[in-house]
Amino acid sequence: MTDALRPMAKQQRLYEQVLDRLRDYVTEGGLRAGDRLPPERDLAARLGVSRASVKQAIVVLEVQGLVEARHGGGTYLVRDTLEVEPVERMVDRRRRLPDVLEAREALETKLAELAAERREEDDLTAMRAALEHMAREIEQGGHGVEGDRLFHAAVTEAAHSALLAEFMRSIADQIAESRTESLRQPHRPARSLAQHQAILDAVEARRPRQAAAAMRRHVRTVAKVRLLSWDPAEDH
Template sequence: MADSLRPVTRPRLYEQVMAQLREHVDGQGLKTGDRLPPERELAERLRVSRASIKQAIVVLEVQGLVESRHGGGVYLRADTLDPEPVAALVERRRRLPDVLDAREALETKLAELAALRRDDDDLDAIEAALEVMGAEIGDGRLGEDGDRLFHAAVTAAAHSALLAEFMREIGEQIAESRHESLQQPDRPARSLTQHVRIAAAIRAQDPAAAIAAMREHLETVRRVRLLSWNPDED
Protein backbone atom coordinates (compact mmCIF):
# COMPACT_ATOMS: atom_id res chain seq x y z
CA MET A 1 0.00 0.00 0.00
CA ALA A 2 1.37 3.39 -0.97
CA ASP A 3 2.23 5.67 1.93
CA SER A 4 0.02 8.75 1.66
CA LEU A 5 1.90 10.67 4.34
CA ARG A 6 3.98 13.56 3.07
CA PRO A 7 6.38 15.95 4.82
CA VAL A 8 4.63 18.94 6.34
CA THR A 9 5.83 22.18 4.79
CA ARG A 10 5.48 25.68 6.18
CA PRO A 11 3.93 28.34 3.97
CA ARG A 12 6.54 30.59 2.41
CA LEU A 13 6.73 34.01 4.02
CA TYR A 14 5.49 35.73 0.87
CA GLU A 15 2.44 33.43 0.85
CA GLN A 16 1.62 34.70 4.34
CA VAL A 17 2.05 38.26 3.08
CA MET A 18 -0.38 37.53 0.23
CA ALA A 19 -2.96 36.28 2.72
CA GLN A 20 -2.58 39.47 4.73
CA LEU A 21 -2.97 41.59 1.61
CA ARG A 22 -6.14 39.72 0.66
CA GLU A 23 -7.60 40.45 4.10
CA HIS A 24 -6.57 44.11 3.80
CA VAL A 25 -8.26 44.51 0.41
CA ASP A 26 -11.45 42.85 1.63
CA GLY A 27 -11.46 44.70 4.94
CA GLN A 28 -10.90 48.10 3.37
CA GLY A 29 -13.37 47.48 0.56
CA LEU A 30 -10.76 48.22 -2.10
CA LYS A 31 -11.76 47.80 -5.74
CA THR A 32 -10.18 47.59 -9.19
CA GLY A 33 -7.94 50.61 -9.76
CA ASP A 34 -7.30 51.29 -6.07
CA ARG A 35 -3.73 51.51 -4.83
CA LEU A 36 -2.15 49.22 -2.26
CA PRO A 37 -0.06 50.74 0.54
CA PRO A 38 3.61 51.39 -0.38
CA GLU A 39 6.11 48.56 0.06
CA ARG A 40 7.91 50.31 2.92
CA GLU A 41 4.67 50.80 4.83
CA LEU A 42 3.62 47.19 4.26
CA ALA A 43 7.00 45.90 5.43
CA GLU A 44 6.78 47.96 8.61
CA ARG A 45 3.18 47.02 9.38
CA LEU A 46 3.65 43.31 8.66
CA ARG A 47 7.15 43.21 10.20
CA VAL A 48 8.71 41.45 7.25
CA SER A 49 11.46 42.38 4.81
CA ARG A 50 10.71 44.43 1.70
CA ALA A 51 12.02 41.44 -0.28
CA SER A 52 9.08 39.36 1.00
CA ILE A 53 6.69 42.16 0.08
CA LYS A 54 8.19 42.35 -3.40
CA GLN A 55 7.87 38.59 -3.94
CA ALA A 56 4.23 38.63 -2.82
CA ILE A 57 3.54 41.45 -5.28
CA VAL A 58 5.28 39.54 -8.07
CA VAL A 59 3.09 36.47 -7.46
CA LEU A 60 -0.03 38.65 -7.57
CA GLU A 61 1.27 40.27 -10.78
CA VAL A 62 1.86 36.85 -12.33
CA GLN A 63 -1.83 36.11 -11.82
CA GLY A 64 -3.00 39.43 -13.21
CA LEU A 65 -4.42 40.57 -9.87
CA VAL A 66 -2.27 43.70 -9.46
CA GLU A 67 -0.22 45.99 -11.67
CA SER A 68 3.03 47.66 -10.66
CA ARG A 69 3.48 51.07 -12.24
CA HIS A 70 7.05 52.35 -12.40
CA GLY A 71 7.41 55.00 -9.73
CA GLY A 72 3.67 54.96 -9.13
CA GLY A 73 2.92 52.09 -6.78
CA VAL A 74 0.87 48.91 -7.03
CA TYR A 75 -2.77 48.98 -8.18
CA LEU A 76 -5.54 46.39 -8.10
CA ARG A 77 -6.65 44.83 -11.37
CA ALA A 78 -9.46 42.92 -9.66
CA ASP A 79 -11.95 43.63 -6.89
CA THR A 80 -10.46 40.96 -4.65
CA LEU A 81 -7.09 39.26 -4.18
CA ASP A 82 -7.89 35.58 -4.49
CA PRO A 83 -4.69 34.02 -5.82
CA GLU A 84 -4.16 30.46 -6.99
CA PRO A 85 -2.12 28.20 -4.73
CA VAL A 86 1.57 28.72 -5.35
CA ALA A 87 1.94 25.01 -6.16
CA ALA A 88 -0.44 25.42 -9.11
CA LEU A 89 1.57 28.37 -10.39
CA VAL A 90 4.81 26.43 -10.10
CA GLU A 91 3.34 23.54 -12.09
CA ARG A 92 2.05 25.88 -14.81
CA ARG A 93 5.42 27.61 -14.97
CA ARG A 94 7.06 24.19 -15.46
CA ARG A 95 4.90 23.12 -18.40
CA LEU A 96 4.38 26.46 -20.17
CA PRO A 97 7.66 26.49 -22.16
CA ASP A 98 6.85 23.09 -23.71
CA VAL A 99 3.36 24.28 -24.63
CA LEU A 100 4.77 27.38 -26.29
CA ASP A 101 7.33 25.32 -28.21
CA ALA A 102 4.53 23.08 -29.49
CA ARG A 103 2.42 26.07 -30.46
CA GLU A 104 5.26 27.60 -32.48
CA ALA A 105 5.97 24.34 -34.29
CA LEU A 106 2.31 23.73 -35.16
CA GLU A 107 0.91 27.20 -35.67
CA THR A 108 3.62 28.58 -37.94
CA LYS A 109 3.00 25.63 -40.25
CA LEU A 110 -0.74 26.14 -40.00
CA ALA A 111 -0.36 29.79 -40.95
CA GLU A 112 1.77 28.82 -43.96
CA LEU A 113 -0.77 26.24 -45.14
CA ALA A 114 -3.66 28.63 -44.52
CA ALA A 115 -2.05 31.17 -46.84
CA LEU A 116 -1.76 28.51 -49.52
CA ARG A 117 -5.12 26.76 -49.11
CA ARG A 118 -7.64 29.23 -47.68
CA ASP A 119 -10.95 29.80 -49.41
CA ASP A 120 -13.54 32.57 -49.10
CA ASP A 121 -15.34 30.84 -46.22
CA ASP A 122 -12.06 30.59 -44.32
CA LEU A 123 -11.39 34.29 -44.80
CA ASP A 124 -14.89 35.10 -43.55
CA ALA A 125 -14.31 33.02 -40.41
CA ILE A 126 -10.96 34.71 -39.76
CA GLU A 127 -12.50 38.16 -40.19
CA ALA A 128 -15.43 37.26 -37.91
CA ALA A 129 -12.98 36.16 -35.20
CA LEU A 130 -11.13 39.46 -35.45
CA GLU A 131 -14.41 41.32 -35.02
CA VAL A 132 -15.28 39.29 -31.93
CA MET A 133 -11.89 39.93 -30.37
CA GLY A 134 -12.07 43.64 -31.18
CA ALA A 135 -15.51 43.91 -29.58
CA GLU A 136 -14.36 42.10 -26.45
CA ILE A 137 -11.34 44.35 -26.04
CA GLY A 138 -13.51 47.39 -26.67
CA ASP A 139 -15.68 46.27 -23.74
CA GLY A 140 -12.62 46.07 -21.49
CA ARG A 141 -12.27 42.29 -21.61
CA LEU A 142 -9.20 40.24 -22.52
CA GLY A 143 -10.49 39.03 -25.89
CA GLU A 144 -10.02 35.35 -25.11
CA ASP A 145 -13.03 34.11 -27.07
CA GLY A 146 -12.02 36.06 -30.16
CA ASP A 147 -8.42 34.86 -29.80
CA ARG A 148 -9.62 31.26 -29.61
CA LEU A 149 -11.87 31.71 -32.65
CA PHE A 150 -9.06 33.32 -34.63
CA HIS A 151 -6.56 30.51 -34.09
CA ALA A 152 -9.29 27.95 -34.75
CA ALA A 153 -10.13 29.70 -38.02
CA VAL A 154 -6.48 29.70 -39.10
CA THR A 155 -6.27 26.00 -38.23
CA ALA A 156 -9.38 25.27 -40.30
CA ALA A 157 -8.04 27.33 -43.21
CA ALA A 158 -4.94 25.10 -43.36
CA HIS A 159 -7.16 22.15 -44.34
CA SER A 160 -4.92 19.63 -42.55
CA ALA A 161 -6.89 17.08 -40.57
CA LEU A 162 -3.83 15.76 -38.77
CA LEU A 163 -2.52 19.15 -37.67
CA ALA A 164 -6.02 20.08 -36.55
CA GLU A 165 -6.10 16.92 -34.44
CA PHE A 166 -2.76 17.82 -32.86
CA MET A 167 -4.18 21.24 -31.96
CA ARG A 168 -7.24 19.65 -30.37
CA GLU A 169 -5.01 17.34 -28.33
CA ILE A 170 -3.30 20.30 -26.64
CA GLY A 171 -6.34 22.57 -26.64
CA GLU A 172 -6.49 22.83 -22.86
CA GLN A 173 -2.83 23.81 -22.60
CA ILE A 174 -3.22 26.32 -25.43
CA ALA A 175 -6.14 27.92 -23.60
CA GLU A 176 -3.96 28.19 -20.50
CA SER A 177 -1.15 29.89 -22.45
CA ARG A 178 -3.70 32.21 -24.08
CA HIS A 179 -5.00 33.39 -20.72
CA GLU A 180 -1.47 33.76 -19.36
CA SER A 181 -0.54 36.01 -22.28
CA LEU A 182 -3.69 38.10 -22.55
CA GLN A 183 -3.71 39.02 -18.87
CA GLN A 184 -0.42 40.90 -19.32
CA PRO A 185 -0.99 44.68 -19.18
CA ASP A 186 -1.74 46.15 -22.63
CA ARG A 187 -1.40 42.72 -24.25
CA PRO A 188 -4.93 42.25 -25.71
CA ALA A 189 -4.71 45.21 -28.10
CA ARG A 190 -1.21 44.19 -29.18
CA SER A 191 -2.36 40.64 -29.79
CA LEU A 192 -5.25 41.86 -31.92
CA THR A 193 -2.88 43.95 -34.05
CA GLN A 194 -0.68 40.90 -34.59
CA HIS A 195 -3.71 38.81 -35.55
CA VAL A 196 -4.62 41.42 -38.15
CA ARG A 197 -1.13 41.05 -39.68
CA ILE A 198 -1.46 37.27 -39.78
CA ALA A 199 -4.87 37.57 -41.42
CA ALA A 200 -3.54 40.01 -44.03
CA ALA A 201 -0.75 37.59 -45.01
CA ILE A 202 -3.21 34.71 -45.30
CA ARG A 203 -5.59 36.85 -47.36
CA ALA A 204 -2.71 37.85 -49.65
CA GLN A 205 -1.72 34.19 -50.04
CA ASP A 206 1.80 35.02 -48.85
CA PRO A 207 3.02 31.97 -46.89
CA ALA A 208 6.39 33.49 -45.91
CA ALA A 209 4.69 36.57 -44.47
CA ALA A 210 2.15 34.38 -42.67
CA ILE A 211 4.92 32.34 -41.05
CA ALA A 212 6.78 35.50 -39.99
CA ALA A 213 3.65 37.15 -38.59
CA MET A 214 2.62 34.07 -36.63
CA ARG A 215 6.14 33.59 -35.27
CA GLU A 216 6.27 37.24 -34.15
CA HIS A 217 2.91 36.80 -32.42
CA LEU A 218 3.97 33.64 -30.60
CA GLU A 219 7.22 35.26 -29.49
CA THR A 220 5.08 37.91 -27.83
CA VAL A 221 2.94 35.20 -26.21
CA ARG A 222 6.15 33.85 -24.65
CA ARG A 223 6.81 37.13 -22.84
CA VAL A 224 4.76 36.54 -19.70
CA ARG A 225 5.53 37.49 -16.12
CA LEU A 226 5.16 33.91 -14.96
CA LEU A 227 8.31 32.74 -16.75
CA SER A 228 10.48 35.41 -15.10
CA TRP A 229 9.22 34.53 -11.62
CA ASN A 230 11.47 32.54 -9.26
CA PRO A 231 9.17 30.69 -6.85
CA ASP A 232 12.06 29.85 -4.49
CA GLU A 233 12.80 33.45 -3.57
CA ASP A 234 11.48 34.67 -0.23
Protein backbone atom coordinates (compact mmCIF):
# COMPACT_ATOMS: atom_id res chain seq x y z
CA MET A 1 0.00 0.00 0.00
CA THR A 2 1.56 3.29 -1.09
CA ASP A 3 2.26 5.94 1.54
CA ALA A 4 2.25 8.76 -1.03
CA LEU A 5 -1.10 10.17 0.10
CA ARG A 6 -0.15 10.58 3.76
CA PRO A 7 -1.21 13.75 5.62
CA MET A 8 0.64 17.00 5.03
CA ALA A 9 3.32 18.78 6.97
CA LYS A 10 2.85 22.54 7.46
CA GLN A 11 6.20 24.10 6.48
CA GLN A 12 5.60 24.31 2.72
CA ARG A 13 2.74 25.87 0.75
CA LEU A 14 0.05 23.23 0.90
CA TYR A 15 -0.74 23.02 -2.79
CA GLU A 16 2.97 22.47 -3.54
CA GLN A 17 2.98 19.61 -1.04
CA VAL A 18 -0.08 18.23 -2.81
CA LEU A 19 1.89 18.33 -6.08
CA ASP A 20 4.75 16.41 -4.47
CA ARG A 21 2.38 13.79 -3.07
CA LEU A 22 0.54 13.35 -6.34
CA ARG A 23 3.81 12.87 -8.21
CA ASP A 24 4.84 10.17 -5.72
CA TYR A 25 1.38 8.58 -5.88
CA VAL A 26 1.53 8.28 -9.68
CA THR A 27 5.07 6.87 -9.59
CA GLU A 28 4.51 4.41 -6.74
CA GLY A 29 1.14 3.32 -8.10
CA GLY A 30 2.49 2.73 -11.59
CA LEU A 31 -0.18 4.97 -13.14
CA ARG A 32 0.00 5.73 -16.85
CA ALA A 33 -1.44 8.20 -19.34
CA GLY A 34 -5.22 7.81 -19.44
CA ASP A 35 -5.52 6.70 -15.81
CA ARG A 36 -7.83 8.64 -13.53
CA LEU A 37 -6.73 10.37 -10.34
CA PRO A 38 -8.87 9.98 -7.21
CA PRO A 39 -11.66 12.57 -6.83
CA GLU A 40 -10.67 15.87 -5.23
CA ARG A 41 -12.71 15.21 -2.06
CA ASP A 42 -10.95 11.86 -1.57
CA LEU A 43 -7.53 13.40 -2.11
CA ALA A 44 -8.32 16.17 0.36
CA ALA A 45 -9.45 13.68 3.01
CA ARG A 46 -6.44 11.39 2.58
CA LEU A 47 -3.95 14.26 2.53
CA GLY A 48 -5.55 16.15 5.41
CA VAL A 49 -5.95 19.40 3.48
CA SER A 50 -8.84 21.46 2.11
CA ARG A 51 -10.34 20.77 -1.31
CA ALA A 52 -9.16 24.27 -2.27
CA SER A 53 -5.52 23.19 -1.86
CA VAL A 54 -6.14 20.08 -3.96
CA LYS A 55 -7.92 22.15 -6.61
CA GLN A 56 -4.98 24.59 -6.76
CA ALA A 57 -2.60 21.69 -7.34
CA ILE A 58 -4.82 20.17 -10.05
CA VAL A 59 -4.97 23.55 -11.83
CA VAL A 60 -1.15 23.75 -11.86
CA LEU A 61 -0.97 20.24 -13.34
CA GLU A 62 -3.58 21.19 -15.92
CA VAL A 63 -1.70 24.37 -16.86
CA GLN A 64 1.43 22.28 -17.43
CA GLY A 65 -0.44 19.84 -19.65
CA LEU A 66 0.13 16.93 -17.28
CA VAL A 67 -3.53 16.19 -16.58
CA GLU A 68 -6.83 16.78 -18.31
CA ALA A 69 -9.77 17.79 -16.14
CA ARG A 70 -12.93 16.59 -17.88
CA HIS A 71 -16.07 18.47 -16.91
CA GLY A 72 -18.04 16.21 -14.61
CA GLY A 73 -15.80 13.29 -15.48
CA GLY A 74 -12.76 13.50 -13.23
CA THR A 75 -9.07 14.23 -13.78
CA TYR A 76 -6.95 12.02 -16.05
CA LEU A 77 -3.22 11.73 -16.61
CA VAL A 78 -1.97 12.98 -19.96
CA ARG A 79 1.57 11.62 -19.40
CA ASP A 80 2.98 8.65 -17.53
CA THR A 81 4.58 10.84 -14.85
CA LEU A 82 3.89 14.09 -13.01
CA GLU A 83 7.24 15.83 -13.38
CA VAL A 84 6.07 19.24 -12.29
CA GLU A 85 7.80 22.45 -13.37
CA PRO A 86 8.60 24.85 -10.49
CA VAL A 87 5.73 27.27 -9.98
CA GLU A 88 8.07 30.28 -9.95
CA ARG A 89 9.17 29.43 -13.50
CA MET A 90 5.53 29.27 -14.56
CA VAL A 91 4.90 32.71 -13.07
CA ASP A 92 7.85 34.18 -15.00
CA ARG A 93 6.68 32.63 -18.26
CA ARG A 94 3.12 33.83 -17.72
CA ARG A 95 4.46 37.38 -17.40
CA ARG A 96 6.48 37.13 -20.64
CA LEU A 97 4.05 35.22 -22.81
CA PRO A 98 1.60 37.99 -23.90
CA ASP A 99 4.42 40.12 -25.33
CA VAL A 100 5.93 37.13 -27.12
CA LEU A 101 2.60 36.19 -28.67
CA GLU A 102 1.99 39.76 -29.77
CA ALA A 103 5.39 39.85 -31.48
CA ARG A 104 4.80 36.48 -33.10
CA GLU A 105 1.49 37.59 -34.60
CA ALA A 106 3.00 40.77 -36.03
CA LEU A 107 6.13 39.13 -37.46
CA GLU A 108 4.83 35.77 -38.58
CA THR A 109 1.73 37.13 -40.29
CA LYS A 110 3.97 39.32 -42.46
CA LEU A 111 6.39 36.44 -43.04
CA ALA A 112 3.57 34.23 -44.30
CA GLU A 113 2.38 36.98 -46.64
CA LEU A 114 5.89 37.44 -48.05
CA ALA A 115 6.40 33.69 -48.30
CA ALA A 116 3.34 33.43 -50.55
CA GLU A 117 4.80 36.14 -52.79
CA ARG A 118 8.45 35.00 -52.85
CA ARG A 119 8.59 31.28 -52.13
CA GLU A 120 10.66 29.00 -54.32
CA GLU A 121 10.28 25.28 -54.86
CA ASP A 122 12.96 24.47 -52.28
CA ASP A 123 10.97 26.44 -49.70
CA LEU A 124 7.84 24.40 -50.37
CA THR A 125 9.87 21.21 -50.08
CA ALA A 126 11.17 22.31 -46.66
CA MET A 127 7.67 23.19 -45.45
CA ARG A 128 6.25 19.84 -46.58
CA ALA A 129 9.12 17.97 -44.91
CA ALA A 130 8.47 19.86 -41.66
CA LEU A 131 4.80 18.86 -41.70
CA GLU A 132 5.73 15.23 -42.33
CA HIS A 133 8.15 15.38 -39.41
CA MET A 134 5.49 16.88 -37.14
CA ALA A 135 2.93 14.25 -38.20
CA ARG A 136 5.38 11.46 -37.33
CA GLU A 137 6.07 13.00 -33.92
CA ILE A 138 2.35 13.16 -33.15
CA GLU A 139 1.78 9.59 -34.36
CA GLN A 140 4.50 8.46 -31.95
CA GLY A 141 2.78 10.17 -29.02
CA GLY A 142 4.80 13.36 -29.00
CA HIS A 143 3.70 16.97 -29.16
CA GLY A 144 5.24 17.73 -32.54
CA VAL A 145 7.53 20.43 -31.16
CA GLU A 146 10.45 19.89 -33.54
CA GLY A 147 8.22 19.64 -36.59
CA ASP A 148 6.52 22.87 -35.52
CA ARG A 149 9.90 24.59 -35.20
CA LEU A 150 10.98 23.35 -38.62
CA PHE A 151 7.75 24.54 -40.24
CA HIS A 152 7.93 28.08 -38.89
CA ALA A 153 11.62 28.23 -39.78
CA ALA A 154 10.76 27.18 -43.34
CA VAL A 155 8.08 29.89 -43.61
CA THR A 156 10.63 32.45 -42.38
CA GLU A 157 13.14 31.25 -44.95
CA ALA A 158 10.52 31.34 -47.73
CA ALA A 159 9.87 35.04 -47.04
CA HIS A 160 13.45 35.86 -48.13
CA SER A 161 13.65 38.83 -45.77
CA ALA A 162 16.99 39.00 -43.98
CA LEU A 163 15.89 41.60 -41.45
CA LEU A 164 12.66 39.84 -40.46
CA ALA A 165 14.60 36.59 -40.16
CA GLU A 166 17.01 38.36 -37.81
CA PHE A 167 14.11 39.60 -35.70
CA MET A 168 12.84 36.02 -35.46
CA ARG A 169 16.25 34.74 -34.40
CA SER A 170 16.45 37.42 -31.71
CA ILE A 171 13.35 36.02 -29.96
CA ALA A 172 13.93 32.36 -30.78
CA ASP A 173 14.09 31.28 -27.14
CA GLN A 174 10.83 33.01 -26.27
CA ILE A 175 9.15 31.57 -29.36
CA ALA A 176 10.30 28.09 -28.34
CA GLU A 177 8.76 28.65 -24.92
CA SER A 178 5.41 29.69 -26.44
CA ARG A 179 5.55 26.70 -28.82
CA THR A 180 5.98 24.22 -25.98
CA GLU A 181 3.26 25.92 -23.95
CA SER A 182 0.78 25.69 -26.82
CA LEU A 183 1.54 22.17 -28.01
CA ARG A 184 1.11 20.64 -24.58
CA GLN A 185 -2.53 21.76 -24.47
CA PRO A 186 -4.89 18.79 -24.86
CA HIS A 187 -5.64 17.99 -28.54
CA ARG A 188 -3.53 20.95 -29.70
CA PRO A 189 -0.83 19.15 -31.79
CA ALA A 190 -3.28 17.79 -34.37
CA ARG A 191 -5.03 21.15 -34.61
CA SER A 192 -1.73 22.96 -35.14
CA LEU A 193 -0.74 20.48 -37.83
CA ALA A 194 -3.98 21.17 -39.72
CA GLN A 195 -3.44 24.92 -39.41
CA HIS A 196 0.10 24.55 -40.74
CA GLN A 197 -1.30 22.72 -43.75
CA ALA A 198 -3.66 25.63 -44.42
CA ILE A 199 -0.71 28.04 -44.31
CA LEU A 200 1.28 25.85 -46.69
CA ASP A 201 -1.65 25.58 -49.11
CA ALA A 202 -1.94 29.37 -49.28
CA VAL A 203 1.81 29.85 -49.70
CA GLU A 204 1.94 27.22 -52.42
CA ALA A 205 -1.00 28.85 -54.24
CA ARG A 206 0.74 32.25 -54.04
CA ARG A 207 -2.14 33.84 -52.13
CA PRO A 208 -0.52 36.36 -49.77
CA ARG A 209 -3.69 37.62 -48.04
CA GLN A 210 -4.91 34.07 -47.47
CA ALA A 211 -1.51 33.02 -46.12
CA ALA A 212 -1.43 35.97 -43.73
CA ALA A 213 -4.96 35.21 -42.50
CA ALA A 214 -4.13 31.53 -41.99
CA MET A 215 -1.02 32.43 -40.00
CA ARG A 216 -2.93 34.95 -37.90
CA ARG A 217 -5.55 32.32 -37.03
CA HIS A 218 -2.78 29.90 -36.13
CA VAL A 219 -0.89 32.28 -33.84
CA ARG A 220 -4.13 33.25 -32.11
CA THR A 221 -4.74 29.56 -31.47
CA VAL A 222 -1.21 29.33 -30.04
CA ALA A 223 -2.21 32.14 -27.67
CA LYS A 224 -5.08 30.11 -26.22
CA VAL A 225 -3.22 28.41 -23.39
CA ARG A 226 -4.37 27.49 -19.91
CA LEU A 227 -1.41 29.34 -18.41
CA LEU A 228 -2.86 32.75 -19.33
CA SER A 229 -6.13 32.05 -17.49
CA TRP A 230 -4.29 30.88 -14.38
CA ASP A 231 -4.07 33.41 -11.56
CA PRO A 232 -0.83 32.80 -9.63
CA ALA A 233 -2.08 35.02 -6.81
CA GLU A 234 -4.68 32.39 -5.93
CA ASP A 235 -1.95 29.81 -5.37
CA HIS A 236 0.43 31.76 -3.14
